[in-house]
Each structure stands twice: as structure tokens, then as C-alpha cells.
Amino acid sequence: MQKLQNYINGELVAPVGEQYIDNYNPATGKVYSLIPDSDERDVNLATEAAKAAFPKWSVTPKEERSRIMLKVSELIEKNLERLALAESTDNGKPVALARMVDIPRAASNFHFYATAILHFASESHAMEDTALNYTLRSPVGVAGCISPWNLPLYLFTWKIAPAIASGNCVVAKPSEITPMTAYLLSELCMEAGLPKGVLNIVHGYGHKVGSAITKHPAIPLISFTGGTKTGAEIARVAAPMFKKLSLELGGKNPNLIFADCNFENALKTTLNSSFANQGQICLCGSRIFIEKSIYEKFKSEFVSRAKAMKVGNPADSSSKLGAVVSKAHMEKILSYIQLAEEEGGTVLCGGHQVKQEGEFAEGYYIAPTIIEGLPHDCRTNQEEIFGPVVTIAPFESEEEVLKYANSTQYGLASIVWTENLTRAHRLAGLLHSGIVWINCWLLRDLRTPFGGVKNSGVGREGGFEALHFFTEPKNVCIKLK
Numbered sequence: 001m002q003k004l005q006n007y008i009n010g011e012l013v014a015p016v017g018e019q020y021i022d023n024y025n026p027a028t029g030k031v032y033s034l035i036p037d038s039d040e041r042d043v044n045l046a047t048e049a050a051k052a053a054f055p056k057w058s059v060t061p062k063e064e065r066s067r068i069m070l071k072v073s074e075l076i077e078k079n080l081e082r083l084a085l086a087e088s089t090d091n092g093k094p095v096a097l098a099r100m101v102d103i104p105r106a107a108s109n110f111h112f113y114a115t116a117i118l119h120f121a122s123e124s125h126a127m128e129d130t131a132l133n134y135t136l137r138s139p140v141g142v143a144g145c146i147s148p149w150n151l152p153l154y155l156f157t158w159k160i161a162p163a164i165a166s167g168n169c170v171v172a173k174p175s176e177i178t179p180m181t182a183y184l185l186s187e188l189c190m191e192a193g194l195p196k197g198v199l200n201i202v203h204g205y206g207h208k209v210g211s212a213i214t215k216h217p218a219i220p221l222i223s224f225t226g227g228t229k230t231g232a233e234i235a236r237v238a239a240p241m242f243k244k245l246s247l248e249l250g251g252k253n254p255n256l257i258f259a260d261c262n263f264e265n266a267l268k269t270t271l272n273s274s275f276a277n278q279g280q281i282c283l284c285g286s287r288i289f290i291e292k293s294i295y296e297k298f299k300s301e302f303v304s305r306a307k308a309m310k311v312g313n314p315a316d317s318s319s320k321l322g323a324v325v326s327k328a329h330m331e332k333i334l335s336y337i338q339l340a341e342e343e344g345g346t347v348l349c350g351g352h353q354v355k356q357e358g359e360f361a362e363g364y365y366i367a368p369t370i371i372e373g374l375p376h377d378c379r380t381n382q383e384e385i386f387g388p389v390v391t392i393a394p395f396e397s398e399e400e401v402l403k404y405a406n407s408t409q410y411g412l413a414s415i416v417w418t419e420n421l422t423r424a425h426r427l428a429g430l431l432h433s434g435i436v437w438i439n440c441w442l443l444r445d446l447r448t449p450f451g452g453v454k455n456s457g458v459g460r461e462g463g464f465e466a467l468h469f470f471t472e473p474k475n476v477c478i479k480l481k
């Protein structure tokens with residue numbers, strides 16, 4: 001069975017403790033590879049390697065850093081099919097989705113920051129003829145990057161690329177649930193000629209590897225994407241050490257669908273924003289509020305199209321939904337469906353596991369699930385489920401739906417469907433979220449600030465925001481006379 005290895009100081013190495021964790025294929029429920037069960041000792045080695053590489057990498061001309069990163073991007077593109085298959089096997093997502101979204105986006109992340117760094121300038125502030133201030137922006141040193149399982153390579157590279165583009169060296173940890181493409185990335189970085197120690201990838205559990213990165217005194221910056229509870233734990237450890245923190249956390253995103261929307265576009269996109277990647281995208285809309293006059297029509301179309309979505313083998317191009325990521329996660333999702341029923345909800349479609357045949361019989365499949373009849377403040381509507389489960393509810397006024405939309409502890413994204421321009425802009429200003437999509441979903445320009453408010457996170461990724469985060473500003477003031 002394939003044993004993955006850590007990537008430390010430019011080499012693939014076994015974990016110091018020589019222990020491994022089973023890696024499951026969610027589509028079959030079978031173990032198919034082994035992941036290093038690394039610990040603090042491996043993080044220490046990775047940090048030493050990153051520290052040693054930093055002085056040279058931080059002064060390597062940005063054109064050279066850019067050239068190597070462009071090479072990594074090209075290699076990701078060249079290996080598209082292999083990486084897409086690996087992502088699908090590791091995560092359970094349809095291979096078509098990995099081929100269309102995850103892997104091209106990972107290549108774009110490298111490409112985007114390889115070029116962004118060439119245009120990254122710092123500010124100056126002239127005090128007329130008295131003095132001149134200018135801001136120096138220097139890389140911070142060793143950056144700790146910790147990422148989740150839902151968009152494995154996509155989110156892993158979204159952190160690593162700006163970190164190394166701006167001259168930092170990195171100790172990174174992918175999710176132990178989906179380590180495969182991070183491992184393949186280490187091979188591609190070696191092939192691209194990334195100098196040793198610039199990127200180090202340590203595999204293993206959060207409570208061992210993630211926690212060792214968070215508390216390591218030589219890692220002054222942590223970029224984390226994952227659950228809100230984990231984010232709070234990281235902040236608890238890192239804040240008293242005065243580390244720079246970027247936390248991209250959970251969501252419970254509302255869809256606000258008004259009667260004057262383009263009905264077909266709203267319907268089609270809402271199916272996607274509900275069930276893409278089995279609902280396991282932090283940006284999925286899981287609370288769907290529909291204006292009363294179109295509620296019944298929308299509901300009946302939405303339910304009938306959701307019922308028609310095929311759930312099955314992720315490698316089969318007719319499967320719209322693959323497997324959810326793990327047995328534990330499947331059980332969590334099913335327990336939320338049970339909770340919704342206990343809270344008085346009616347399951348309009350789905351609500352159960354989907355049993356497959358043959359080699360997929362032990363896989364983790366859940367039918368797209370739509371629930372109605374729940375108040376906006378019940379647990380089902382307040383807590384993140386992170387699966388193919390949405391609730392629908394009618395509303396009568398803009399004021400009412402705004403109250404529902406803003407009623408959770410989260411504030412990542414909101415989706416508004418209306419052809420009324422004034423209302424769209426008004427709501428965009430009033431919704432408590434870091435991102436508002438109007439008449440679309442998941443349309444992304446990598447230059448825009450990305451992140452959430454309230455318990456959805458602290459800080460922003462994307463564009464120059466990330467380059468600001470991964471550099472430390474220093475003001476220099478020169479007296480002119």
C-alpha cells in the first residue's frame with residue numbers, strides 16, 4: 001500500500017516516529033494509502049529547514065521566485081488528470097468537479113501570486129516639504145499554513161502561493177483526511193526546482209502537527225482555514241504569543257430569493273450552491289429564504305430537480321454528487337437530519353444515506369436533502385452542517401428576510417436573487433457577511449478580498465490582501481529639511 005511521506009528540506013522523508021494513519025477512499029469506504037502520523041519532532045525539523053532557507057529565499061529576486069512558481073503552476077496544469085483523479089479518490093468529490101474547479105484553481109493560485117508579486121508596491125506618504133514616509137514590506141519569516149479537507153489542493157495552494165511569493169518560507173499541513181494532492185504537490189515542487197526548505201509539508205493530525213505549528217515559537221504567522229471551533233483553539237494558543245493570524249472559518253450562508261428574480265437562473269444556481277461538492281463548500285448556501293408569492297412554485301421545482309440529481313461513483317460523469325468525505329462526517333450529517341425532524345422539520349426529499357452496489361457498497365453517500373417548516377432560530381438553521389442538506393422557508397418582506405439572514409453567529413457569504421437594482425445594493429450593504437453574491441454564486445476574481453465576519457473568521461485572503469498579511473509593514477520617516 002502506498003505510504004505518503006513528509007516533504008522536508010526538499011526531500012520526501014518518513015515521519016520520525018515511523019507511525020502511519022489509514023487513508024480512506026470515501027467512495028468505497030476502504031483504506032487505500034497510509035499517511036505519516038507526524039508529531040512535534042517532524043514540525044521542528046520542518047521549521048528548522050524553513051528557517052535555514054529563509055535568508056536566501058527572502059532576498060531571491062521576485063522575478064526568480066515568480067519563475068519557479070509559474071513552473072509549479074504549469075506542472076499542476078500538466079498533471080491535471082492525475083491530480084483530479086487523486087483529489088476525487090481522496091475526497092469523494094466527482095472527478096469532473098475536481099477537473100473543472102479544484103485543480104485548475106490550484107494552478108491559478110500559483111499563477112496569480114507568481115504574477116501579483118511582480119506588481120506589489122508599497123506606499124509612500126509625503127508631508128509636503130517637511131518629510132517623506134515610505135513603507136517597507138518585508139516577509140515575516142516562517143509561515144504556518146493549515147488547511148481543511150473540502151477543497152484540498154485548492155485551499156492549500158491558496159495559502160502557500162502568496163506566502164512564498166512574498167518571500168516567506170512555509171511549514172504547511174494539509175488535512176489528514178485528504179493528504180494526497182498535497183503529497184503530489186511536493187513532488188511537483190521538487191520537479192519545478194523550488195529551493196529546499198522553502199516549502200515544507202508535514203502530514204498528520206491536527207492535535208499533533210497543527211498544534212505543534214501553532215505553538216512553535218519560530219513560526220510568527222498562522223494562516224488557517226477550517227472549522228470555527230479549531231480556529232478558536234488556534235487563536236487561544238497563538239494570540240498570547242502575538243502571532244499574526246488569518247482565520248477562515250465556518251459558515252451558514254443565506255440565500256434570499258425574491259419574487260422578481262430571474263426564476264430559472266435562481267433555481268439552477270441554487271441547486272448548485274446547495275449541493276456542489278456534496279454541500280461541503282464553506283460558501284454553499286444552506287438556508288434558503290423564498291418570497292411567499294413564489295414559494296410553492298420554487299419549492300416544487302427545486303425538490304423535483306434535487307430528486308433527479310444522481311448520487312454515486314465520483315468517477316462516473318453522470319454522478320452529480322459523489323461521496324461525503326468520511327464515515328464520521330456522514331454520521332454527523334445524518335444526525336443533523338434527525339435533529340431537523342425532531343425540531344419539527346419536514347424532509348421534502350433525501351434525508352437518508354444512498355446505498356450503492358459492488359465496490360461502492362461501503363461508501364459514504366447521502367441524498368440531496370431539502371427540509372421545510374423550521375424557524376430561523378432553531379439549531380438546524382443556526383449550526384453548520386456542511387453536507388448536502390438545506391432548509392427552505394418563505395418570507396413576506398425584505399425586513400423580515402434580512403433579520404433571518406443575519407441571525408446566525410456566522411457571516412461568510414450571502415446570496416441575493418432579485419432584478420431590483422436598488423434592493424440588491426441596499427441589501428449588499430446590510431447583510432452581515434464578507435461576501436455578497438447578487439444573481440450569481442461562486443463567481444470569483446482572485447483579486448477580491450475573501451473572508452468572513454463574526455464567527456466566520458478574522459482577516460482576508462485574496463489579491464494584495466494576502467500579500468499584506470504575509471508581509472510586515474515598516475514605516476520609514478525621513479526629514480527633508
Ligand code: NAD
Nearest residue numbers: 147148149174175206210211226227230248249250251282
Ligand atoms: P477542521 O477545523 O477540523 O480542520 C482544519 C485543519 O485544522 C486540518 O488540517 C486539521 O488537521 C487542523 N487542526 C485540527 N485541530 C487542530 C488544532 N488543535 N490545532 C491546529 N490545527 C488543527 O476543519 P475541517 O473539518 O477540515 O474543514 C471543514 C471546516 O472548514 C468547515 O467548518 C468549513 O466551513 C471550513 N472552511 C472554511 C473556509 C473559508 O474560507 N472560510 C473554506 C473551507 C472550509
